[in-house]
Amino acid sequence: MACGAARDIEANGRRLRLHEWGGPGRLPALLIHSLAAHSHWWDWTAPLLAERFSVVALDLRGHGGSAWSEPPAYRAPDYAADIVAVLDALGWRSPLVIGHSLGGYVGAYLAARYPDRVGALVITDTMTQWSEDETAWALKQVERPGPEFANPSEAGARYRLSPPETKAPADWIRHLGEAAVVEHKPGVWHYAVDRRVFAQARPDAWPLLPGVVCPTLVVRGEGSRIMDRDAWLRVATTVQRGQFAEVKDAWHHLILDDPAAFCSIVTTWLQRVVPVTAAPGAAIQ
Numbered sequence: 001m002a003c004g005a006a007r008d009i010e011a012n013g014r015r016l017r018l019h020e021w022g023g024p025g026r027l028p029a030l031l032i033h034s035l036a037a038h039s040h041w042w043d044w045t046a047p048l049l050a051e052r053f054s055v056v057a058l059d060l061r062g063h064g065g066s067a068w069s070e071p072p073a074y075r076a077p078d079y080a081a082d083i084v085a086v087l088d089a090l091g092w093r094s095p096l097v098i099g100h101s102l103g104g105y106v107g108a109y110l111a112a113r114y115p116d117r118v119g120a121l122v123i124t125d126t127m128t129q130w131s132e133d134e135t136a137w138a139l140k141q142v143e144r145p146g147p148e149f150a151n152p153s154e155a156g157a158r159y160r161l162s163p164p165e166t167k168a169p170a171d172w173i174r175h176l177g178e179a180a181v182v183e184h185k186p187g188v189w190h191y192a193v194d195r196r197v198f199a200q201a202r203p204d205a206w207p208l209l210p211g212v213v214c215p216t217l218v219v220r221g222e223g224s225r226i227m228d229r230d231a232w233l234r235v236a237t238t239v240q241r242g243q244f245a246e247v248k249d250a251w252h253h254l255i256l257d258d259p260a261a262f263c264s265i266v267t268t269w270l271q272r273v274v275p276v277t278a279a280p281g282a283a284i285q
Contacts, residue, residue, distance in 0.1 A: 038192065061078065072194065099126065122219060125254055147191070218235045229246075247261050
């Protein structure tokens with residue numbers, strides 16, 4: 001594991017936290033985390049991608065080290081507007097965009113609504129639409145007070161993934177929990193997420209997908225229960241230039257289950273659909 005270099009930037013009128021890997025003059029890749037997560041979820045994937053890419057992982061607004069929104073504005077258009085501003089600040093025109101879970105939905109929205117800003121897209125185990133039960137669960141999270149911890153070590157020890165299936169080592173999960181908290185007041189730590197994000201996060205990807213025109217890889221963990229395989233194949237055929245892949249012996253959190261296999265699938269696909277040999281700066285296409 002290698003944590004990226006952290007820095008804050010002002011973009012779209014708010015402070016946003018980035019983590020960066022890789023040197024300048026390489027192909028750009030932007031990584032988008034899942035709901036109520038943070039950019040450290042990419043700490044095992046990003047160093048592998050950084051062998052070929054200049055990698056940035058973003059904390060979405062209301063998550064991790066990024067500022068919260070007042071009034072709450074946590075829908076895909078809000079996240080996408082932030083990302084466009086981040087790309088402008090980085091001087092990136094149309095990077096490779098990789099999104100996991102909610103991040104995949106945000107990436108699809110970005111590609112459909114700002115097609116000139118996404119050179120290629122990887123949708124990673126993303127639910128295209130929530131059921132009524134899933135929406136009810138999310139609304140309950142807003143009302144439920146978040147847990148408190150005496151220190152980051154306690155947060156790491158108590159951290160659990162949802163859904164729980166993973167083969168990630170225990171120390172990786174502990175790291176995610178420790179990285180997820182901030183000190184609210186002396187001796188009291190809580191998760192660095194605005195719980196109001198749950199109320200506005202519900203995806204509705206199907207209307208967007210036909211408008212995704214860039215090369216798109218749809219990847220799922222072979223054992224994921226988020227959607228069945230046929231639904232994923234439908235996603236890959238609904239976008240205009242889609243392909244489908246699975247990571248063997250992996251589940252929803254495939255970027256933790258097997259980062260090397262995930263990165264191999266992504267880079268092999270990208271070489272095939274977007275033949276590129278160089279890099280400076282700004283565009284995959």
